[in-house]
Amino acid sequence: MGSFTDYPCSDARKFLLLWCCLSVLAVASLGSKTRHFKWQVEYLYWSPDGVENVVMGINGRFPGPTISAKVGDTISVHLTNKLQTEGVVIHWHGIRQFGTPWADGTASISQCVINPGENFVYRFEVDKAGTFFYHGHYGMQRSAGLYGSLIVDVAEGKREPFHYDGEFSLLLSDWWHKDVHQQEVDLTSKPFRWIGEPQVMTLTLKKLNDDVQEDEQTIRISAFDSANQRKRAVQLFPSGALWQLVVVNTVHAKGKRAVRAPDSPRAAEQDVQAEGGQHHRIGITQLGDRGQWVVKDMYLFSAILRTLLIIHVSFVLVSQNHSMIVVEADGNYLQPFSTTDMDIYSGETYSVLFTTNQDPSKNYWISASVRGREPKTPQALTILNYSPISASNLPPSLPPVSPRWDDYDHSKSFTNKILSLMGSPKPPSDYHRRISLLNTQNTINGYTRWAINNVSLSLPTSPYLGSIKFGLNNAFDRKNPPDNFSSLYEITNPPVNPNSTYGNGVYMLDFNTTIDVILQNANALKANVSEIHPWHLHGHDFWVLGYGQGKFSAKDEAKFNLKNPPLRNTAVIFPYGWTALRFVANNPGAWAFHCHIEPHLHMGMGVVFAEGVHHVGRIPNEALACGLTGKMLMNNNRN
Template sequence: MAISLSFFPILAALLVACAQAATVVYDFNITWVLANPDGLMVRPVIGINGQWPVPTMRATVNDTIIVNVENQLGNQTTTLHFHGLYMNGTTEMDGPAMVSQCGIPSGSQFTYNFTINQSGTYWYHSHDKGQYPDGLRGPLIIEDPNMPYKDMYDEEVVLSLSEWYHEQAQTLIPKFINKVNPTGAEPVPNSALLNDTQNVTVPIEAGKTYMFRMVNIGAFAGQYVWFENHTMTIVEVDGVYHEPAEASLIYIGAAQRYSFLITAKNETDKNYAFVCSMDTTLFDTLPADLNYNSTGWLSYSASNENPTPAFVDELVEFDDMTLIPTDRQGLLPEPDQTITLDVIMDNLGNGKPYAFFNNITYTSQKVPTLYTALTTGEDAVNPAVYGEFSHSFVLGHNQVIEIVVNNLDTGKHPFHLHGHNFQSIARGAENAGTFDATNSSETGYPAMPMRRDTLVLYPSAYIVLRFRADNPGVWLFHCHIEWHVDQGLIATMVEAPLEMQKTITLPDDHIDACKAGNVAYAGNAAANTQDFLDLKGAPKAPAPLPAGFTPRGIVALTFSCVTALLGLATIAWYGLQDMGAASMEEEKRRVAAIDPANARTEM
């Protein structure tokens, strides 16, 4: 048998990769701990192994990561999602509760086991009950000895951005999704954090170049970032290396990541501020006591004063759509399937505010969607088996998929796709309106589109994304503002379900977690294992509002009802009072003054 000489270099590379690969094990005991990151209030936060902030996870491309989780929260289930990792061949390790697994009940153990085939800047967080704003989130760095910029910097700095709340998520969510908040005003944070603290100092040496890996681990606010008197050279977004691009200010939406190079000055007589400023246009109200900036300093010398940041009167962000991937991957061909999703924020019949894709607000089903895909046989290709309110789309294996998102809302939304990055081929400017596919032309699309896994959609505008469905699994597509996830701004991509059935076997601890939580783990969305097309009993969203109701109408009706009830209560209270003698005499004098003829000496 003839063997091509080109085979030997490939074999050698594979042997080297296998020799270098390692197994990285993390043992995570998830518990409540006390913390005061902004110096304003001590509160319970979710920590790992009795510590908070939680550790930064690290591994190298081709490593296997094993995370042994023990949930000791006592009062909540939990999961872990490794944001941005494709989980090729292991969709069951993706982490969203009631999507790829059951929540891990308190007192239970669960193991995540997956191999890394990508490098870059990522993060991990809980994907259960809007929980991660309470602190269960941290950076995840995957090193690559062959990364294209490894010879261009001397040291690495990891910085996380977030907002912080003094109340726990499970207190805030019921207040937020409530009929007394019909306009859906999201909870405004109490503080901005940098590396889960404030006033961060980064020691640097003159003349050296640093690669900053910056991760927005927040639940809500995008942040503007700038370094005074220093230029950022962007080299990576969301785990994808791009050709160097200089920027003076960048915008990092919730869940996005940027890596950039900064070269230190040769002089060491000054320190310089850098600022991370929350996007306050996302907030319905701006409390007078909110400091929406977090400040750090590039410290050339500990003996130098850390200066007050200069006032910035205009925030002009770098346009990430102009980036070109270093692999120069060309525009994917015309899509085999196009999914159009319209973003709507509205109320349902219970008066509470929800978020919708195409008038459907996501509702978890009785069976995790992945388990339905694995246990419904040939019917797994029928979207109906996953339940209407999982908002599932079945994708063909290796097909090119296009997702068009039209924002019918006046706020920004950072949209994230699990299991893939995507080509960002079009984004409308603010108030551009909806995407008109009939008038679009691919001649206007970039030849080598920027790729990432989370893209910010502007108010009253659109985005167009394209990816190849080459990773069988169940993957969410959702806004990464956690309050909007809680409201239901989610769709489900069920990718090549029949392929999944050939390759995936659920580990025992998946089934054990479901049993411990009394959750079904087979059948359609209604847990029907006999007739997969009988969806009777599948969870649904609340009924719609009666025609003609609007949020303002709800507010007016609510206050009218409250006012009427208070008025009736006052009348009833007054009528039930037992008037004393003095009050009776006063009443007789009042009546006599009105009409002396009606005055009597006795009552």
């Protein structure tokens, strides 16, 4: 691994860390700044669920470091590929990359991959507050573990439209024991081999906004079998191998108290004067063997939980007895609403507020369960622990029962509550072009694929951004992919003719026009199966104008919500349903739009949009050093 440094906050070197962090604070107070990070991507041994496995980590850790920034900051990540034989890229999910489309981190689309031993600097501005994340966007490197959180707070002196006392990031993911290279082979095998369901769901919780920089105080909570949860919880929690969240909640006399971390040279004094004269504080107890945090005293507490869903399955998150107030989605403020459970699809992010206002003599369950697929993965459980009760005291009641995996009415009810906060940007009242995208499962020469309007995306060797900018006509299919599908297509049946074709054409969008996309779901290859697909758009947010059942038709337009549709970058299509989106093609570049379930993208479930590429500035050579752009630049020179 050699020497690796994570600017501004190295995890390894305490002194430098303190110095770094003080520097950050000093500079931050002067306004927006550039935050430099130096990352190395490499494979590591890790035990995400107690079973040792190889994961793709950053700077020796998994998940990767959390980036915390403020609106207006520039993020500069100097990435070195320390893998042995694999290229790598990192996508900054939810960041629109205005003016820096080559930093979107999508292989074959925005840049050439970073080859082993080589570097690339991702430099981009974060222009909106919200919950974001980053992840690999090449092969199935997201599934391999290449991801982390990216949290953008409001600029210095600005305020969020809600209040909270503490802040956590919660990464929800799933984990397969099978090596991702083998998963890739499975998905491209003839006959097809489905990779199966994940072995576990993982919840990775980090405390944020803490001077003490608790990046290392990651809380890893393995899923355990709900049928045996009591027995296994007792086995798991005191083992010292796992970490857990402790929300302390006792009455606290006014004044300063020391929060001491034994085995650590650091002690921080924190004291927050809250509304009504009460004190608020968050404590983390880490039960690992690398040091222990203990908070002695406590408070009524209100926290923001920023949740991000990384991989394949959709989750329902349930917080026992504690209602959650959803206030942000995909970096956009929502009309706050209260819920005790929430659906989260791969690629979505939320902020939720919750308050520790229940009986402080007990602990409570937090659970996550599979949504939209028949669950073969155990419910993930952790404990909301009221101090000073021991964290190993299990809640007296059984874990909350999640809604049935196929209770789509429940899901739709949740989804329909998501509306933009008053004062949010409104969509244009009309569109210039409508693109209807039929999602079907197909076969090509015996291979199982997903296709959009009967074209299964097969990414080209030369990234689109450079190819389009330099007019390299052989880099991809010049034929435009279809804007529509046959009106006769019967979405409730398996395809009559399942054959599809590979393609990699581009939807060329007129710059600054308004685009409507109607995502149309259909039956898969097997009868009576239609899956959930969360579609994610790069480079833009879109307004979600509406969801509906069956085949979209002109009359459905009347139901569009043009008043307060939520701005998102990811939206789900329900089984046999449609979802209508609107966005303005105002970001020069080439942008992926795809199902965020990684195996589905790998099987061709995506399209590519491009707009205003002639407005794109000088693309760094490193992003062009492959395929036809590389050839062009090198040939010109040697002739």
